[in-house]
Amino acid sequence: MKRETEEETGYKVTEVRKIFEAYMSPGSVTEILHFFVAAYSKSMKVNEGGGLEHEQENIEVMEISIDRAMQMIDSGEIMDGKTIILLQYVKLHNLL
Structure with a gap:
């Protein structure tokens, strides 16, 4: 989660907390989503984020x-x- 957060948002978070798991559509999909939260501050900004081009990610970071x-x-x-x-x-x- 820390690496994904940095790649996608540009923030290098240090403490990530898993809050729960959930099925988005029980009965039709078996995929379980894992939900996390983390505190951050402006001092943790290390890049612009937006995802990785070679993974074809094009994420608009909004705050x-x-x-x-x-x-x-x-x-x-x-x-x-x-x-x-x-x-x-x-x-x-x-x-x-």
Whole structure:
């Protein structure tokens, strides 16, 4: 997770915590997703992120407030289930 976080976001996190596992579509898919959280600060920024070109990753790194992210769920701008679950976890556990 630390390596993926650095590749995709540009932040070199030090302490990553697994929070839970979940099936995204039980009954039709057996894939289990593993959800993690980590604290970070601007001083941990080591590159621009965005993923690895040779893995054909093209990730747009965005940093927005939790309140704006929750508004984006309400407006339909954020529709990805994994993202919604993690944002709700952050909000429920007062991580920000």
